[in-house]
Amino acid sequence: MNKYIHSFLIAMISSLLMVACVDSYMGVEQVKTNSVKPEKITIKEIIPKSGALEIYFTLPKGNPNITQVVASYVNKQGEKVEFTVSRYSAFILVEGLTGTEQVTVELVCIDSSGNKSDVTVVKAAPLTSPIELALNTMKVQPAFGGIKVEWKNERANPFIIHVLVEDSLQKGVVSFMEDPYKTIYTTDSVNTFAYIRQYPSVEKKFGFSVSDKWGNRTDTLISFLTPYKEEEIDYSHIKAVTFYNPTIYAGSRDYGIYGVNPTTGIQNDGNAHGTAHVPQTIFNNIRTGNQFYGYKFVKNLSDSDPANRIIVHNYYLTFDMNMNVRLSRVLIYPRTGLVYTYKRSSPKRFRIWGTNDANNERWKKFPETWTLIGEYVGKDPVDTDNLTPEEIEYFNNNQEYSISEGNVNPDAHPTESFRYMRLQLMETYNKNEAFYTINEFQMYGEVLEYY
Structure with missing residues (x-):
């Protein structure tokens, strides 16, 4: 008889614990969710930047459940690019833009339940991007044993300069292709030059393009140059x-x-x-x-x-x-x-x-x-x-x-x-x-x- 009473008490206690855990578990309150989407955000100001837009906004008033703001656009490769900031930020920086044409950026806010607001659309034009500025200011000239490349990068933005040269892959066939061993990686605003070596003192076709971490790549600057004769001193x-x-x-x-x-x-x-x-x-x-x-x-x-x-x-x-x-x-x-x-x-x-x-x-x-x-x-x-x-x-x-x-x-x-x-x-x-x-x-x- 005592055995059955003991089993009954265990079952009762377990049932009570299950009921008690409907709203909490181990003393931690469960997150309550709803399906009501928040109001749209309001745009205060848009400041064009080099290859970017700095967008200042205001969150809907009276909604403490908003957690983040998301801005997105479709780049020139047809891919969607997103940027996120928390509710405590007053602006969001949208980067990776090229050209100076007007672009469309969509902004939404998201609450703790995952509900998204309706889209707020922003249309504005960025300033010339860092990689386009680098190409536009690029100077290429002969140097000893090769060529010297100079560019401007006043804000020390990270980007890559790709070097293309003529190469004979087989007899009688000359290709113009990128040389991965000559690639220039830079994040410097002062030492904005590099030497591309070692080449003989004969005219050669060189090409340069610039890319960034967003997958953007400029057109190619073409130059025909004759490096100055250089040799290692014996x-x-x-x-x-x-x-x-x-x-x-x-x-x-x-x-x-x-x-x-x-x-x-x-x-x-x-x-x-x-x-x-x-x-x-x-x-x-x-x-x-x-x-x-x-x-x-x-x-x-x-x-x-x-x-x-x-x-x-x-x-x-x-x-x-x-x-x-x-x-x-x-x-x-x-x-x-x-x-x-x-x-x-x-x-x-x-x-x-x-x-x-x-x-x-x-x-x-x-x-x-x-x-x-x-x-x-x-x-x-x-x-x-x-x-x-x-x-x-x-x-x-x-x-x-x-x-x-x-x-x-x-x-x-x-x-x-x-x-x-x-x-x-x-x-x-x-x-x-x-x-x-x-x-x-x-x-x-x-x-x-x-x-």
Whole structure:
């Protein structure tokens, strides 16, 4: 009998719990829904933007259940594009528009039950889109080994520049097609240029179009251009010279004793750490390990008080190129390892000086008889302590300086050719570091004559 009473009580309790959960479950109230659609939203103002419309609106009064506002339009590819904001926003930005013709945008508000209001229709014309502005302002011109492309992107909008070139897929058949390896991805408002290389110095057909994340793509700009002749400078011809008294010693040397030639008054070339780290090593095609390693001179080095010692940051390396060359660009490959990436002894600022055999006083007078080819400054990362993979890759493998466009010194003459080169290292990323390190100094340009 007790067994049946126990079973009856369990059944009764379960029934009571089921009844109690009609309006709530575990103490959480169920959402009540209805099928009444909210009133339409009211448009207050429409502000045309570049490739967009900024639409200000007012929600129906007295309806606290509205959760969001949705704006949509059909793009030129026939696809519906939607944008959503919460009820707490006063406007909605509709993007991805191209052209300056009037477009139709539909807006609805949605409540917590999922009910949509009737459509409010907006008709307005956007301003010229970022990708159309980029194409309209695009300039294409010959460059060493290829072409230079420039554009405007004042608001740092993200877009892609597609590069099309002629290519021979089979003998006698030339196709004009996109080269995916030359694609330019940009979100920059300052560095709005790029070089497309490597091409021979013959006329070639190039094409450029711009696309965005909304799937829009511009027409193609066509240009016929002849790149300037450019070649990688052959290291086998370059030899370090000793006319400016370079030394080898595993440590810093006193500027007052070793820094200046007492006869000419010219600063001597720097001091290398050892025979395995002399200036010639920047031209040995080795980009890893520890190549060139040179100590800066120090004034008052023998002073017992370190506070009186002054590091001389200018450090010179001098070479006979054994060719008459006009440089187009150089690449620096620093000592590898994160401790040298935008840090320590890696060069940040440097100059290139040049002269030729006509300068009979080249070893006796410097700099007045030499030509300043250019002065260059390395980039800084956003946060030295939190480098991005892109920043690391650039610094170690793509640290390129254009001889003309990259020059920061108005007194320089980047187009001058020369035979003898004096490389002036001026600043390390850590100004307190007493030495410089470089693994390779790669050069490109036009060789006018070999000696």
